Amino acid sequence: MAFFVNDVFANLSSNRNLNEDEALDFEETYDGLGDNLEEDDDDLNAATFGEAALAGLKPGPGASNFDFSGPSNQPRNGQQRGQEQPAARAAPRAVSPPKAVAHPVRTGYEKYKQADPLPNLGVPLRVSPSPFPVRSAPAPQAEPSSRARKMMSLEEVEESMRARKAATPTASSVPTASSMAPSHLQPMPPTFSDQHSAQHVGTGAQALEPFPFGGVHVQPRYAQNQGFPPQGPPRDDIHHYNQPPYEPPGPMQFSAQQSQLPGHGRLQGPPHGSMQNGQLPGQLLNLSDAERAAYLEGEANRAKRHHKMMLLTRFDGLMTPQDKNFITRIQLQSLLTATGGLEEQGPEAALAEDFYYQVYLQIRGPPRQYPHQPLNHFAQTYLHQTAGRAANRRYPRGGDNLVRRMEQQVQRAVEAARLKPKNKQLIVEGSLGKISFSNAKTPKPLLNIKRTDGEIRPSGSKAKAGNVLADRRTVLSDLETIYGTLMAMEDLERQAPPPPREGGSADEIESHMRWRARIQECSEALWSQLKVLEPIMPKYVIVASRKLSADLCSSQTRHPFISILAHAKGKKLIPRVFRQLDEQQRLTTLTMIVVHLDVLDVTRSAYLHAGEVSLPKDLNDSIELFDLAVMPSLFMFVDDSALGLIIGLLSLIVDRVNVPAIVRTKIGVKFLTIFISRAEVIKSAGHTSEDEWSQWTETYDRLFDNVEPQLPFLFPNPINAGEDVHVWQFLASMGSAANPEQQQRLVIGVKDRVMDTVSAAKNLPEEISRSRLADVNLFMKAIGLDVDLLG
Amino acid sequence: MASEEESAVKEPLDLIRLSLDERIYVKLRSDRELRGKLHAYDQHLNMILGDVEEIVTTVEIDDETYEEIVRTTRRTVPFLFVRGDGVILVSPPLRTA
Numbered sequence: 039m040a041f042f043v044n045d046v047f048a049n050l051s052s053n054r055n056l057n058e059d060e061a062l063d064f065e066e067t068y069d070g071l072g073d074n075l076e077e078d079d080d081d082l083n084a085a086t087f088g089e090a091a092l093a094g095l096k097p098g099p100g101a102s103n104f105d106f107s108g109p110s111n112q113p114r115n116g117q118q119r120g121q122e123q124p125a126a127r128a129a130p131r132a133v134s135p136p137k138a139v140a141h142p143v144r145t146g147y148e149k150y151k152q153a154d155p156l157p158n159l160g161v162p163l164r165v166s167p168s169p170f171p172v173r174s175a176p177a178p179q180a181e182p183s184s185r186a187r188k189m190m191s192l193e194e195v196e197e198s199m200r201a202r203k204a205a206t207p208t209a210s211s212v213p214t215a216s217s218m219a220p221s222h223l224q225p226m227p228p229t230f231s232d233q234h235s236a237q238h239v240g241t242g243a244q245a246l247e248p249f250p251f252g253g254v255h256v257q258p259r260y261a262q263n264q265g266f267p268p269q270g271p272p273r274d275d276i277h278h279y280n281q282p283p284y285e286p287p288g289p290m291q292f293s294a295q296q297s298q299l300p301g302h303g304r305l306q307g308p309p310h311g312s313m314q315n316g317q318l319p320g321q322l323l324n325l326s327d328a329e330r331a332a333y334l335e336g337e338a339n340r341a342k343r344h345h346k347m348m349l350l351t352r353f354d355g356l357m358t359p360q361d362k363n364f365i366t367r368i369q370l371q372s373l374l375t376a377t378g379g380l381e382e383q384g385p386e387a388a389l390a391e392d393f394y395y396q397v398y399l400q401i402r403g404p405p406r407q408y409p410h411q412p413l414n415h416f417a418q419t420y421l422h423q424t425a426g427r428a429a430n431r432r433y434p435r436g437g438d439n440l441v442r443r444m445e446q447q448v449q450r451a452v453e454a455a456r457l458k459p460k461n462k463q464l465i466v467e468g469s470l471g472k473i474s475f476s477n478a479k480t481p482k483p484l485l486n487i488k489r490t491d492g493e494i495r496p497s498g499s500k501a502k503a504g505n506v507l508a509d510r511r512t513v514l515s516d517l518e519t520i521y522g523t524l525m526a527m528e529d530l531e532r533q534a535p536p537p538p539r540e541g542g543s544a545d546e547i548e549s550h551m552r553w554r555a556r557i558q559e560c561s562e563a564l565w566s567q568l569k570v571l572e573p574i575m576p577k578y579v580i581v582a583s584r585k586l587s588a589d590l591c592s593s594q595t596r597h598p599f600i601s602i603l604a605h606a607k608g609k610k611l612i613p614r615v616f617r618q619l620d621e622q623q624r625l626t627t628l629t630m631i632v633v634h635l636d637v638l639d640v641t642r643s644a645y646l647h648a649g650e651v652s653l654p655k656d657l658n659d660s661i662e663l664f665d666l667a668v669m670p671s672l673f674m675f676v677d678d679s680a681l682g683l684i685i686g687l688l689s690l691i692v693d694r695v696n697v698p699a700i701v702r703t704k705i706g707v708k709f710l711t712i713f714i715s716r717a718e719v720i721k722s723a724g725h726t727s728e729d730e731w732s733q734w735t736e737t738y739d740r741l742f743d744n745v746e747p748q749l750p751f752l753f754p755n756p757i758n759a760g761e762d763v764h765v766w767q768f769l770a771s772m773g774s775a776a777n778p779e780q781q782q783r784l785v786i787g788v789k790d791r792v793m794d795t796v797s798a799a800k801n802l803p804e805e806i807s808r809s810r811l812a813d814v815n816l817f818m819k820a821i822g823l824d825v826d827l828l829g
Numbered sequence: 830m831a832s833e834e835e836s837a838v839k840e841p842l843d844l845i846r847l848s849l850d851e852r853i854y855v856k857l858r859s860d861r862e863l864r865g866k867l868h869a870y871d872q873h874l875n876m877i878l879g880d881v882e883e884i885v886t887t888v889e890i891d892d893e894t895y896e897e898i899v900r901t902t903r904r905t906v907p908f909l910f911v912r913g914d915g916v917i918l919v920s921p922p923l924r925t926a
Binding site: 510511514515517518605606607610 | 847921
């Protein structure tokens, strides 16, 4: 029977793998085993298996095994070996479903090998003894060496892998079995056979039949079923494979169990065996070629899958839960030392981490009151979260303890971090000096310079009588002082303590009050440093020559605040300063700017002289900057002002400022536009008293009279240059505020420009033309006309 | 006036602070000069400059006549990092007017 099986699959395999080196493969798989088997205690076979079985098997191995060993096929040799290994080898061999299966399976793997030539990966050898006990049981010592000698075939990898998988859940049972199997079996073959023979004798001839066939296999199967119940899928594979890997525990258990419960074990064994074991060889035999191919295909796929799984799970479980715990603890500790360090240095350190973000938030976003507060709680929150999760998931029992211990350690770490900075010096008793510690966060100070609190110094001392010559350096240092104060204020803002709540502790309230006092002090200092309130100098003669902004403050006496504004950084200062000023201070600032509207660097000579096409780049840049930085703040302020204030400002302009000069500059025109349109908005809202309104009209009339002669010169540059939107806006606001008679005068004043622009727009590309006309229309609509009417 | 500056200027480097956001003139080793707007600096005089005009002066000796040929190369860079170890002097731009 067995040899027949072998023969069939030998042919099959050789047919299927024509291009394989069949001889070599065979040697690889079987040679070592065959050799090992030779030395076994064959003399007992007769007793074990009976003469009949032996007689039937004898020719088998010889004929079949050496049939396909290729050129070295020698009948003589085959005969010899066949005779030499009568039954003991027959036990594993002739009972050879494993072999029979192994063979086709091997072909399956060969296919797999071809398709996907993955190298044999080191599978831990500690499990290797177990897979082959039945085959190697006779000569276990030889086995490992032969296996080590050759590369492990995929099949073997496969087997050991599965063995390993099976071994993990029942770690206690299998290792002992595998470790004991060789030593146990080797020295005591007699016991083994004795027991069995005794049993066989006891049960009669019937028992002999199933045993050679199924005994060895069945028992392992039984053992598997008993021993690895929790394993679902793998066992399924095992059934199909019907390979020997799980046989190791077999004989062992069998002998052990049987010796104790002879009747029970034996009776149970054979039926199982005949049923389950017969399945595979029988199936394989009966399969058609196609089915067999499909089966082999399936085997190959399964093997592939297993291999992949092995690759994937190769490093699973490298770290024990304790290891992971340990790592987490380290990370948490460093985390907390870091935050602890922040604690010790106050909020500045927290700011250092993300200063720009904080500043951005402060200026742009909603104020985040306590930037460093979340950090304090972060670790704890994290801890609690992980603790909960860990307790739920990973450590059902012992986890709580671990986490608690970790928490305690973290607490201690925090404590230590807090305490550390407090004793920066160590004075050893009896020593003359002291040792000061330093670390990365608090380096040892080499110089200890006491900084005078100059930036926040009240300016009373500074407000000297007489006018300070605003020479360049003074202005620059003023600017730096302002910036210093401003930054101090912004810092203070960031460190604002929580606003005192009702029923807050006295401490809270006190700290808040202290903070308020400091802010107050700062803002006073800032205000004085801005020098807005320095007495206004008598007007000097406006020199018509163009001067660059840098030169502005070089020689002439000027109001310091205006000098500050002349610098780019001074302009950039305005929006930041405005946030810190109160309503009254803002008004004062605006007034100061308005009064000096004609001497600002951006208005003083920011108009084109005859023959000039564009302003110098520097001047253009500062105009741009003024427009972007200063105007929005002022505009927002004006936008909330009452009519009375607007009237006051406008009359200031009319009375004290060289209106004809400023209406030719972009910034001047914008100021006027803002004021007039604000007045118009208030008028349309209808909350004005008659008195106020007549006052406004009177002021406007004066302005109009001033502006009218300049109407032809309002436009900064030739028609084609564009960039006259602000003028059209100005004209529009003028127009909407004007009475019909003034409107007429307006139209007369700018008629030429309107016509020129409209006609020029006809020759321009569609888009530009449209935008130009829209600009003109701003004005036209304000006085109740439309560009389209002009045809 | 000394008291005016006291608050902002405490050490020599603070003078450079006054020139923040202003155009400055920087003289560098190996005959290089820069003119540009000072955006930032540090204690090593590493600087960030904007709208920089760089002037490199090279002196070559003519192979035949042994005359010195002074050549200046100019180029403009929109944004420049100047490493401080090459800085010889920093000053406000030289007054041309």
